[in-house]
Amino acid sequence: MAIVGVTSVASGDGDKNPASPIYGVTIPDGHRKWELIAPALEHEPLNELRAVVGNQKAIDAYRAGTLPFPDGTVLVKLAWKHIQSPEFESALVPGAATTVQVMVKDSKKYAASGGWGFGRFIDGKPVDEAQHETCFACHESRVKARDYVFTRFAP
Amino acid sequence: MAIVGVTSVASGDGDKNPASPIYGVTIPDGHRKWELIAPALEHEPLNELRAVVGNQKAIDAYRAGTLPFPDGTVLVKLAWKHIQSPEFESALVPGAATTVQVMVKDSKKYAASGGWGFGRFIDGKPVDEAQHETCFACHESRVKARDYVFTRFAP
Numbered sequence: 001m002a003i004v005g006v007t008s009v010a011s012g013d014g015d016k017n018p019a020s021p022i023y024g025v026t027i028p029d030g031h032r033k034w035e036l037i038a039p040a041l042e043h044e045p046l047n048e049l050r051a052v053v054g055n056q057k058a059i060d061a062y063r064a065g066t067l068p069f070p071d072g073t074v075l076v077k078l079a080w081k082h083i084q085s086p087e088f089e090s091a092l093v094p095g096a097a098t099t100v101q102v103m104v105k106d107s108k109k110y111a112a113s114g115g116w117g118f119g120r121f122i123d124g125k126p127v128d129e130a131q132h133e134t135c136f137a138c139h140e141s142r143v144k145a146r147d148y149v150f151t152r153f154a155p
Numbered sequence: 156m157a158i159v160g161v162t163s164v165a166s167g168d169g170d171k172n173p174a175s176p177i178y179g180v181t182i183p184d185g186h187r188k189w190e191l192i193a194p195a196l197e198h199e200p201l202n203e204l205r206a207v208v209g210n211q212k213a214i215d216a217y218r219a220g221t222l223p224f225p226d227g228t229v230l231v232k233l234a235w236k237h238i239q240s241p242e243f244e245s246a247l248v249p250g251a252a253t254t255v256q257v258m259v260k261d262s263k264k265y266a267a268s269g270g271w272g273f274g275r276f277i278d279g280k281p282v283d284e285a286q287h288e289t290c291f292a293c294h295e296s297r298v299k300a301r302d303y304v305f306t307r308f309a310p
Contacts, residue, residue: 032190039194039206041237041247051194051206051309059188080309082196087297087305092196094309142242150242154206154235154249 021129025104025119028055031076035059038154041082041092049082049094052151057105068115068147073105075149098122103149114140114148176284180259180274183210186231190214193309196237196247204237204249207306223270223302228260230304253277258304269295269303 017026034053042048054062055074061067079101080094100121107115118135120127139148172181189208197203209217210229216222234256235249255276262270273290275282294303 035188036191036206036208038249039204040240040249041196041204043245043247046245049194049196049309051191053191078309085195085305090198090201092198093307094193094195097310150240152248154204154233155252 018124018126020102020117020119020121020126020132022132023104023110023113023117023119025102025117027100027102027119027121027124028074028076031055031074032078034076036154037062037075038151040151042079046079046098047082048079048098049092050077050079052077062153068107069105069149071105071107071115073103075103075151077101077151099127100124114144116148173279173281175257175272175274175276175281175287177287178259178265178268178272178274180257180272182255182257182274182276182279183229183231186210186229187233189231191309192217192230193306195306197234201234201253202237203234203253204247205232205234207232217308223262224260224304226260226262226270228258230258230306232256232306254282255279269299271303 019026031053034055037052037054037058040050040052042050053076057070058073058075061069061073077100079098081096081098082092083095085091085093102119102121104117105115106117110117113136116136116139118132120131120135139150143150174181186208189210192207192209192213195205195207197205208231212225213228213230216224216228232255234253236251236253237247238250240246240248257274257276259272260270261272265272268291271291271294273287275286275290294305298305
């Protein structure tokens, strides 16, 4: 069952990807192969390296500077604890995976949250409703002028 | 002119991609769309966020755990000065692009350097021969057991 049209069920094990509360967003199949938008680092308390990737609609909109993003845009933020590189003293590299965070644009379905549905997942499972209630408020307060999206395309 | 078979000329402006000294490696066309292998952060003095991407041969080898990497493997490291996110006080995000670094596997052509050709570019132009003479020595001394490749696939 694809709760949102642009997402899809997990491949391989026959199980469905569980959907986030409030929004019904799932982790999109094949997202690990999507094009990189930008890496980032989160300091304390998260201590994470991150990479945001996007589907083709997302990439096309970024490259064209299109705002708002079109319906069907999907952004996925991958995150890992950062660890000291064992081979290079000045580098931090990815350790264990932590969260996967997803934004799906559907201006009608998600009209009450700026056109975006949100999903935050740990080990493939969505976190609770209370956490999902915080997503839009933060995006709205900080990056409403960029269609609620933090990440810029890395040049 | 494609100096190395797996690379190609730049699109758009009709100019050829300049090749690195010693190795004749060029920046491969379309690499910005390649799949992410892993992000990283470099502390002082570079202060960079980085992302290594790879062509399909690279990705297939990483996913299968194949060592040594097969001929035709190409790895590209993108790098940007890291800057404070204007919208999120705990995050570092990409600023200006700095270097693009390329590794090309050709076990015959580059037999004297572990099968790898190296290219380091700033603003699309290769840095000098003296800098390129340092590439292999560092890779050999630190990561010879992983076919001279630092970056691990981010899980």
